Amino acid sequence: KIKSEVALQDMDDLAKTSFPLCMRHLFFKLREEHHLKHGGRQQLGLFLKGVGLKLEDALAFWRSEFGQKMGVERFDKEYAYNIRHNYGKEGKRTDYTPFSCNKIILSTPGVGDHHGCPYRHFSEENLRAALGSMHLGVRIVDEILEKVRNRHYQVACSLTFEATHGSQTIGINHPNQYFEQSRKILQP
Ligand code: SF4
Known part of the structure; x- marks a missing residue:
């Protein structure tokens, strides 16, 4: 590709x-x-x-x-x-691949870290604020938080995608897949 x-x-x-x-x-x-x-x-x-x-x-x-x-x-x-x-230009010259959702969700960010999956690692309050800043309505945010409470983080992310793109997704399992699907919709 x-x-x-x-x-x-x-x-x-x-x-x-x-x-x-x-x-x-x-x-x-x-x-x-x-x-x-x-x-x-x-x-x-x-x-x-x-x-x-x-x-x-x-x-x-x-x-x-x-x-x-x-x-x-x-x-x-x-x-x-x-x-x-x-980028594979130093050391063993391995061409490293971007992290999948699974890997990110299972990571363990400490104090002062900003990596991880917000659906998994943010407090409910911070997640609500972050989703609000994406101009999502209260109803959809509640729906997303419900998925998070049931530990369906990728489903929560897929709902966010659908709400911000006005389009269905087959389900998010990789941040780069999210990006590529988004570009297809916004810049077909
Ligand atoms: Fe979490 Fe979505 Fe990022 Fe995957 S793409 S790690 S579900 S925020």
Whole structure:
């Protein structure tokens, strides 16, 4: 399958319209705090690679965020390697694949971490606020929270997809699948 490339300058719009909540949360936390801990860098970094962000654009993106906090020199010294590594350009040159929902749901984010699945790892209050910021109505949010209480996290994510896209989904099992389905609907 040929992957289309995405442009760096489109990323904020794509994050708002086509990222699943887990990636949207990481993306805007990074924009806000100019930093993400390791688990977040991996989860978001590999997702962005899967979305079609080229290595040079990925480096520019992470450098522009981390650089604001720690300076670009320190970024280049301590963090650039890991990004090239994820693209298979360092170390064993493995081409790492983006994480599936299962892997993300089973991860165990600690204090100060922003990775994980919001349906699984957010408090009900924070999840309600996050869904509200996606302009979802109270009724659908209640429906989603009901799925979460029954531990049907991917079903909750699928409901969010359907409510924000006005379109059915066969069921979300991978953040990049969410993204691709979204692009098909919004930009057929
Ligand atoms: Fe992300 Fe999957 Fe959770 Fe949706 S169900 S927020 S795609 S990990």
